Amino acid sequence: MRSNYLFTSESVSEGHPDKVADQISDSVVDLFIGRDPEARVACETLVTTNRIVLAGEVRCREDVTPTQAEIEAAVRETVKKIGYEQHGFHWQYADFACHLHGQSAHIAMGVDESGNKDEGAGDQGIMFGFACDETPELMPATLYYSHRILEQMAHDRHNKVVDFLEPDAKSQVTLAFENGRPVRATALVVSTQHTKGADQGKLRDYAKSVMNDVLPQGWMPNDDAAIFVNPTGLFEIGGPDGDAGITGRKIIVDTYGGAAPHGGGAFSGKDPTKVDRSAAYVSRYLAKNIVAAGLAKKCTIQLSYAIGIAEPLSLYVDTHGTGKVDEAKLEAILPQLVRLTPKGIRTHLGLNKAIYRPTAAYGHFGRKADGDFFTWEKTDLVDALKQAI
Structure with missing residues (x-):
């Protein structure tokens, strides 16, 4: 590495x-x-x-x-x-x-579940989960801070802290890693839709203040030229009027920002019997608990399924050379802690509830909704993992 x-x-x-x-x-x-x-x-x-x-x-x-x-x-x-x-x-x-x-x-x-037949997966596919110790939420730092910048801007827009922001916006964060740890930002980008005639200097100063508040102290680039705010100049026409939108086109934003693999499907619009969603959630849950238990600094988990078949076809654990336990042992332990069938996942994580709209912006992982973490973000397997090891 x-x-x-x-x-x-x-x-x-x-x-x-x-x-x-x-x-x-x-x-x-x-x-x-x-x-x-x-x-x-x-x-x-x-x-x-x-x-x-x-x-x-x-x-x-x-x-x-x-x-x-x-x-x-x-x-x-x-x-x-x-x-x-x-x-x-x-x-x-x-x-x-x-x-x-x-x-x-x-x-x-x-x-469908019937007779002696357990509920099968809604489709074939591969799903990935990931966790790392770069942030307290055990998420990749580059994506975590990209999300937080836009969340703060949305908060300020909704609460009328500023009056020149419109809903459409993008952010990008480049971090320097030294000895495998993020230490500072080398480039920051924010492009935000704004009201007609908004003062671009005022908008730039505002965006820089948000970046400075969100990033850890001392992480802002030393060179002001490395901070890009609305680099095209104007962004008055935006949202669906400026560019058509379709469900499932921002899957890397939804997961780990490119720091880990993504499976074959998107999440939004799918009920939790679809393993594209529920198995990706449980994979994150398992990876996060492994890192939270101190068994690895970084962990990727893959699950695979076939349509109509309840049990996963494969379970793969990779701790990227940071693990304190053999990955094969973890692969044997995890199915004992959580039944990895579609119904088992839904039951363990309580997924048959109307909880999904809040997941669809600012990432499905590493964050809270309505003051509490999503169930797949909990670290309630830590003790059981340590005991099983």
Whole structure:
């Protein structure tokens, strides 16, 4: 492993068009699961200039299935919370089309629990989880600070601390690593949509103050030329009016910022029977607990599944030369602590709840929602891991 290098991660705000699509899709997941914890949802969203389109497959108890009007209301409320009231994209006036339809009976036959058959995976695929000790939340530092910059800007926008920010924004953080540890930023980028005629100097000073507040003391670049704020000059046209957004196009932002592999699928818009989502969550959970237990400084976990089959086909643990325990031993221990079937994961992590819209911006990992960590961020396996070793 290299010990001295530069590494970069980016983040996008809740108002980025792809993230708008992700949040809409997850608001639909929450609506259905809130009515029926066993609902099946695979919802894709397209957003563009004053237009919102849903497509996908759903299944829900007939007596509680949301109406088209209820789906539309949930979607518009999500866009309103993000803050879009622009001429080119407005929560109230954007055209809305819903093309959700019933789930394939053939998929249901292979996936559903019946008789002696356990619930099978909703699809084949590979999923990864990762943790490292670069931050207290055991996340890669480059992505962690990229997220925090945009979260602070969104907080200031929603709370009217400043009056020139609009919802669409991106950030990028490049850190220097020495002896394998992040020590300072060498380049910082923020591009943010702003009100018409906003003072660019004022905007730059504000963005620099946010960066300085978010980064650890002494990490800001010494060279002001290494800080880029709206490098194109103007960013008045943004959001879905400036660029179409589609569910699932920001998967590296959702996970580890490129510091670890990503599996074959996106998360948002999928109910937790889909292992693209639930197995990625449990992989993070297991990796984080390994690092939190002091068994490694860095850990990657891979799981794989086949459609209709309950048990994972493989479990792989890599501690990148930082482990204190043989990886093969961890691979034997982990399935004893958490049953890694779709139903076992959902039960252990309590995933059959309407908890997903907050995951769809600023990352699914290393953060809290409504004052508490997501269940897959808890480190409640630490003692059991230590005892098993």
